[in-house]
Amino acid sequence: MNGSTGSPTIQPMTTWDELLQWQTPTDLTSQASVAEIPLAQRPALTGMSSLAGFDNGDWQYDPFFTEWSQGGTGQSNTRTAANVYNFSFWQYLDISYYFGHQLLTIPPTVWTNAAHANGVLSLGTLNLNGVSKDGIDQTTVANQLIQIAGYYQFDGYAINDETYSGADWDQKLMSQLSNNGQKNLIVIWYDSPLSGNGGYANELNQQAVPFLEAAGYFQTNYCWGNASYESGINPQSSFDVLKTNFPSDYESWKNRVFSTLDPYCFNTGNCAGCGNCTQPYSGYFFENYKLIQNATEGYLTGIGVYAPAFTMYWCLQSNDQELPDVMTFQNNDQAFWAGTTDYINYQTSCSEQGTTVTPQADQCMAYYIEPRTVILTTPFVTDFNTGEGTFFNIYGATAAENPWNNLSIQSLLPTWRYSQSGSATFDIVFSYAFAYNGGSSLLLSLDSMAAGTSGIINLYQTGITLTETIQVTLIVQDTGTSFLPTLQLAIYLDESTNPVLIDGTAQDVGSGWIGFTYNIPTEYSGSTLTALGLQVSNNTNSSQPIALALGQLKILDTTQSGGTPYLGALTPATVLSWEDFYNNGSAYRVYGVLSGENYLLGIVRNYAYSTAGNILNTSQSNFTSYVVQEVNKFGESTPLT
Incomplete structure (x- = not known):
């Protein structure tokens, strides 16, 4: 201590x-x-x-x-x-x-x-x-x-x-x-x-x-x-x-x-x-x-x-x-x-x-060293969260504004930093100005992307055997420009070095973020997904600036379910515990409740949380109760009440 x-x-x-x-x-x-x-x-x-x-x-x-x-x-x-x-x-x-x-x-x-x-x-x-x-x-x-x-x-x-x-x-x-x-x-x-x-x-x-x-x-x-x-x-x-x-x-x-x-x-x-x-x-x-x-x-x-x-x-x-x-x-x-x-x-x-x-x-x-992957089964979820930041977002909304770090919640980050191909080459960095969950995102930018050009960014090495119900979701934000390029999923199967491009459907997910859903064609069931990337294309007739933040990527089997994630209210204590509801594949957000408001205090991969060790909203104290919100391995949580 x-x-x-x-x-x-x-x-x-x-x-x-x-x-x-x-x-x-x-x-x-x-x-x-x-x-x-x-x-x-x-x-x-x-x-x-x-x-x-x-x-x-x-x-x-x-x-x-x-x-x-x-x-x-x-x-x-x-x-x-x-x-x-x-x-x-x-x-x-x-x-x-x-x-x-x-x-x-x-x-x-x-x-x-x-x-x-x-x-x-x-x-x-x-x-x-x-x-x-x-x-x-x-x-x-x-x-x-x-x-x-x-x-x-x-x-x-x-x-x-x-x-x-x-x-x-x-x-x-x-x-x-x-x-x-x-x-x-x-x-x-x-x-x-x-x-x-x-x-x-x-x-x-x-x-x-x-x-x-x-x-x-x-x-x-x-x-x-x-x-x-x-x-x-x-x-x-x-x-x-x-x-x-x-x-x-x-x-x-x-x-x-x-x-x-x-x-x-x-x-x-x-x-x-x-x-x-x-x-x-x-x-x-x-x-x-x-x-x-x-x-x-x-x-x-x-x-x-x-x-x-x-x-x-x-x-x-x-x-x-x-x-x-x-x-x-x-x-x-x-x-x-x-x-x-x-x-x-x-x-x-x-x-x-x-x-x-x-x-x-x-x-x-x-x-000299070949990269290793742990992405072998579904679900796979990344928020491109490096484990540090100057604010903390949840689903694109700011939950805390102070400098913090916590490598325990560092996302699995891209295997390749960064492998690109095609007629357009992007600047790719982790951005600490935009985040969907956590304090960072992956920013793809290009001052002027020529008309009719495209580029593939290879992101993750995987070893997932595809089923007929595999789905990939991507959440992005168009930052500082009104132009949103065409985004196709690029997947590599078995020993092939040629990508398969898949179109997705888009919807607004709130706080300025857009969600894309890509359903893997059933004809690829049984193949091994060896790598996954993104093709970014300018299909307009003029050059366009690109500034695209990737906030979340998921690979899911739609037949799988994480059940109902834990959400519990706890009385004040020096150390909180929810051992009976704990799952070591989940993260747990801890909130302090004060005057009817929930203040995010920290996120742990444990069933014990010391209230003396808050890393977020540290100016707040004297909480009347606490709330623990599970984020399961599917990236799902039960909404706060």
Whole structure:
């Protein structure tokens, strides 16, 4: 619990006493910090596995982000809750861990929820640097770590021990964690002097194999390939060790070893201890990743990136410095992960003026990692909500006006950012000026769309088997112009790369938004919907400006029903609970009732809500009652009375 506000929070553990004395909580305030979104399923992996280690430096417990298990609110002279490190490229990850430089870092509730919604495993970290293990029983520690992960519902631990003693202790601990009978934990060992024969090996060497076997996963240090002081340290050498030690099973083991790079390099010569820097566009970052690829094997190991938050925190040295604005950050994150936009204000060193970089085709993570999808069944609903904003809308109407963030309600965002084809090319960004549900929408714009032109924007990779009753709905708003282009659904079936275009019917859905309904022809029943997009056409005889906000997209089977969503009135309490009516596939809006008016206070993916942790309409208080409104997996809710 946050000592100053009483709101639910997860703080790191800094001593063995804290860890060993931890007991499974039984109070509702702690329950509000449990990540209740289950891990979404994905198709079987066909390419290299991927790992991200999130180390946000001094910002890992920013009060606008992780101190609030129900989301964040507020602002200062240099910070706002509407502009946090709001990671959204989950489709390129398999595993993530959250590193906080303390003995034990539990991943934030909102972080695990967002990861799980996208099918990504979320890990905490056990950091043994500078910590004595004398007299500490690893079995007791293992049991505590298993219970903690089980309670907060994250998926395992990255183990960091950069000391020079205690190898047996570490190996026994990791073996107990990864082979326990209670919860199937993922355990990653970070390359260190303990497993590197007295130094960082920057590869999987023979001395590290027992650590890999005990943990199940291994992450290299960052000075390999072109960044190494020595030749021959690269993914090939790690692969050779795997093939020697696991001759009949090396294909599966290579996806458990992550050749990892660190993009941070604040000043010339500060290269994370490496011989050469691995900055993304002025160092050897992407050049090194090419060494993972192999003509014979396809790839040699998994791929890892440590501290990808450089796209927001590059060259910042203290947590009171002004951050880049939300649009600059999201632009640069898109450049790094998708490579489909220029990187703005890229600095080779912090003392130099920033420049604009146009990434080459192989200078983005998407070049090396295939995207993963969790859109395998109906219903699928997205509001293009990034999980932050300066206001909050419900069905296009404003329900709150203040800066906020909450990654627990981040929508599944487009797989491709952004793939386009056709005679018209649009500017595509998340807009924080228009929203249907939440604080953002996807804005397609073009200053002048020539007559008779069209363009297809590919949005989502899917794996849905079509039935005769599949229907797609789209809600849009024409912003700042009276011209509404022709909108056709573009679907891709089975192995075909040619889109099928489907016309829809339109109706006014209120608050300036227009709904389109597209019925998939029954002739495609039984086919697999592999991708979904939108064709935008100007069928007039003159050029027209385009400014179209996409507010919601649904893929539904009209024979399915979510029943009647829960709507309940609750008496005032420090923590509200509706456990008997809870469904982990739903979100829950919480309102405070005052003088007959309903004030939206927050949205959670839980059955417990702390009334000390409101992130919306925070100027209101002294509510006489509360209302909880379920939003089910179909995007449906029972209207407030």
